[in-house]
Amino acid sequence: MAFAPDRPSARVHDHLGWPFFEDRHRKLARELDAWAAQHVPADHPHGVDAACRALVRSLGDAGWLIHVVGGQAYGGAVEVIDTRAICLIRETLARYSGLADFAFAMQGLGSGAITLAGTDAQKARWLPRVARGEAIAAFALSEPDAGSDVAALACQAREEGDHVVLDGEKTWISNGGIADVYVVFARSEPAEAKGSKGISAYVVEAGTPGFEIAERIDVIAPHPLARLRFRNCRIPAAQRLGERGEGFKIAMRTLDVFRTSVAAAALGFARRALEEELVQIIDKAEISHALADRTLADELQAAAAQCKTLREVRYFNDPSPEGLEAAMERHPAAFDNVDTAATDTCMLAFTSGTTGTPKATMHFHRDVMAVCACWPRHVLKASPDDVFIGSPPLAFTFGLGGLLLFPMSIGASTVLLEKATPPNLVQAIPEFRATVLFTAPASYRAMAAQAAELRIGAPHGGSLRKCVSAGEAVPAATRQLWKQATGIEMIDGIGSTEMLHIFISADEAHARPGATGTVVPGYRACVMDEEGRPVPPGTVGRLAVKGPTGCRYLADERQRQYVKDGWNYTGDAYYMDEDGYFHYQSRTDxxxxxxxxxxxxxxxxxxxxxxxxxxxxxxxxxxxxxxxxxxxxxxxxxxxxxxxxxxxxxxxxxxxxxxxxxxxxxxxxxxxxxxxxxxxxxxxxxxxxxxxxxx
Known part of the structure; x- marks a missing residue:
């Protein structure tokens, strides 16, 4: 489907169609998305405290905070807090701004105990102000020596007539330092009251004598966070929430209301991360045309709205007349190949970005042919009758080779699973009679027990005969566990996006526990010291490789770090033994x-x-x-x-x-x-x- 890149994206998610949600939830999600696009800032130049206060007020003015308050008489949207609405709001806000999600969620968590256990007077004093964004609330539970273990709380609440005196500390308190009201949990029973018994909850206003902000806490993702100190802090006994000794129950009930929304926020953060990564990739590669699964339409359109080069998008798994399948039907099956040279760029493969901005690695047409002629021919030794299957996405070169290039190069077939989780993958192997498996060590370990039950290995009567692992070194324990489960010796190997695929490996007959393998024919490898000199066998150093493929970063200064004197430095620490086997030690960092x-x-x-x-x-x-x-x-x-x-x-x-x-x-x-x-x-x-x- 073609569209103008600068058109506002309509972020309508498939899950809104689930019967779990009602029409009012769908309306809320659409309206909030439109509001957030206009009113939630991407950055906060005036400091996190000011930004959080502004967000709370903005959310209140727009009417979104009424959803964290229960009771319409106190400014709430409904009588009982609607968890589904909370989840949808957090998902949307997290997609735009982590701080906006924080501001919303902490208003709910901070005031939730008042909604659940407050008196009419307590509710009337605080909940309408919280719903309007005029007062900021905080939930003061964790302590320096208790963490989230409520039963270990040490903060004391001592009754003196018609007052309560608080002594102790709280830490890692969200909204600490900017909140107007704190719900504080303290031990109100004698010291001999063990565990969760004897804990009560109290409403403490900012500025109360004896209550101070002991320390502001800085974290990687900035938001208001503080350590609180109470020294002979006297508050009226009427500020207790609920019955004496019921604090543990109040805390757990409050957390239960908002616990499920954490997953919803995580979904929002994940979608935002996907959009940001797509923008980086589209801009770096100057992509003009894109093919995508219909389920990713929201994320791709949101990214395209920020990119100048993307002109045309078509979706597959799209039943509409504008879908890729329909467009293919309108064209003849025959076509002329584009005339390309061996040294023309065939693709840009992006690194995973675990050490910074993703890097675009350029691979020529000859590189694609070279990797098909090296490792699979000399180590994998598959046949046209094989059925390949695995978990790595095609966007990663491990998956691109194992599930597309290698089977196509020999006329074999491949199984592409939409969700190749370990449970799905191990079930699919006997279902499709798969014979060659590509996945990571963690998946092999997770599948081992069920693989043994299903007897998927050829030595046990199943179809599977070859198992390839890459991405990280195979622990000897994992290799042994998988062999016990299937009877198959795993093929380990190390490759990289920069080199396109595997360059050190060993087949089943030559595999050694604890060793990655030997150099794949066509490549050279050695272990270097910090000065770029080869080190003797048994000495740990920096792995360096050269061969028919090599690193070519697109417009990236990091090229100078990866390639030196014709050698590709992969960033791995290895040693080579006397027999030429390479043993992985760690990433150099x-x-x-x-x-x-x-x-x-x-x-x-x-x-x-x-x-x-x-x-x-x-x-x-x-x-x-x-x-x-x-x-x-x-x-x-x-x-x-x-x-x-x-x-x-x-x-x-x-x-x-x-x-x-x-x-x-x-x-x-x-x-x-x-x-x-x-x-x-x-x-x-x-x-x-x-x-x-x-x-």
């Missing part, structure tokens, strides 16, 4: 130097993954005064295992026994999940960013 020892994060991760309690893990270096850095592990546990100090010690001892004792993680943090790319690659840099923000 993931190498941990602790007390003089060079420690590769993947080596520690591999050791941890061998423990039966560990499902996933990520390892980084964190600053330490004595050692320079220490190893810190972020661990996702398998079902049936709970975090504990005893388990921390057990994991530490396990690593000491598995690899060198100097490499064990001196700090371990248990998490529900780890940050990964769309292709499943662990994003250690995000773990480092989180750690830096905490520090």
């Amino acid at each position: 993931d190498l941990i130097v602790s007390a003089g020892y060079n420690i590769g994060a993947p080596e520690v991760e591999d050791a941890l993954l061998q423990h039966p309690a560990v499902a996933e893990c990520g390892v980084i270096g964190v600053p330490d005064e004595e050692r320079g850095q220490i190893v810190k592990a972020f661990v996702v546990l398998r079902a049936g295992h709970e975090p504990s100090d005893a388990l921390v010690r057990e994991l530490q001892d396990f690593v000491k026994q598995t690899i060198a004792p100097c490499k064990y993680p001196r700090a371990i943090e248990f998490r529900a999940s780890l940050p990964r790319t769309e292709t499943g690659k662990l994003q250690r840099f995000k773990l480092r960013q989180e750690q830096q923000a905490r520090a």
Whole structure:
């Protein structure tokens, strides 16, 4: 469908058609989208406090904050807060501005306890002002030694006649420092009252004697955040919310109202990130024509409105007469090939942008042919009868080669799954009788149990005979787990967007646990020191490669960093053994130097993954005064295992026994999940960013 790039985009999302939403929700979403496009600023030049106050007032004036208040008599949109409306509003605001979403959500969270448990007088005093944006609210729950563990709260509320005296601290309080009213949770029962019992909630106005902002907290994504201090802070007993000792229930009820909206905001942020990345790609490549799935129409149109070069867009999976399928039907099947030279640019492949702005790598027509003649011919050795399947998107060169170029080059077939999650992928293998699989180590690990049950491997009677992994090094534990599940030895390899595909690998017969492989025929590789000199076998250094493909960044100064003296420096730390096998240590920026020892994060991760309690893990270096850095592990546990100090010690001892004792993680943090790319690659840099923000 062709359209004018400067036309305002109509952001009507498919999910609004679900029966879960009513017509009033659809109307709200459309009206808010139009309002936000005009009134939500993209940046905040006058400081985060002023910007947040302005956003709250703007949201109130426009009538959007009435949705966070319950009770029409107190300015609310409805009697009971409508979670569906909250979700739609947060999704839309997050798409335009993280601070706008924050301003809206914190008004709701801060005043939610008053809506749920306040007296008529408390509601009448605060809720109408919150709904109009005239008063800013805050939810003061977490503490320095309690975090989100409400049962561990230490802030005290001592009754003295018709007053209550508050003593203690709160931290990481959103809207701290700009709020007019704080809902504060404190322990009102004697110290012997354990756990969640004995906690009460109180309304505390800004400026109350004995209440001060102890510290403003700066974070990567700026928003008002503070540590609060209460010293002999006297408030009337009438400012208690609900019954004495019911604070825990009030806190949980408030959080329950707004908990689901976190996912809605995440969806908005994801759509905004997609739009921004599309703008970068369209502008960098000066794209004039685009083909897209109809489900991405909103995001592509929003991006196109900001780009001058994009003139024509057609959507596939579009049943309309303007869809790609209909347009193809109107043209003859025969066509003349465009006359191109081997050195004409065939495509621009964009890097994932994990270390900054995505880079456009130029690949010629000869490069596409070269990668089909090197690794797949000498290592993969597939046949025309094979059926390829996998999870990497075609936009990534791992997926482009594995699911398009390589099968087409030999006349094989491929299965393209719209959602190639591990559960979907492992089910699709027997369904389509797939024989060659491309995916990432994390997916192999996630699929192993079900793969064994379904007996998908050819040695167990299934169709699957070859399994390829790339994107990150395969831990020895994952290789062993997959072989036990399927009987198949995994083919590992390292490639890069800059080099187009895999240049070091080993087939099933020559694979060695812990080694990526040897140089693919057609390429040369060596390990260099910081001065660009080859190092002896067994020495860790910088991987350098040259061959029929190479890095050509489009108009990017980073070309000078990647290519030096004809060698492509991939950014990986490796050592080569006496037999010519290359062993991955880490990304060069993931190498941990602790007390003089060079420690590769993947080596520690591999050791941890061998423990039966560990499902996933990520390892980084964190600053330490004595050692320079220490190893810190972020661990996702398998079902049936709970975090504990005893388990921390057990994991530490396990690593000491598995690899060198100097490499064990001196700090371990248990998490529900780890940050990964769309292709499943662990994003250690995000773990480092989180750690830096905490520090």
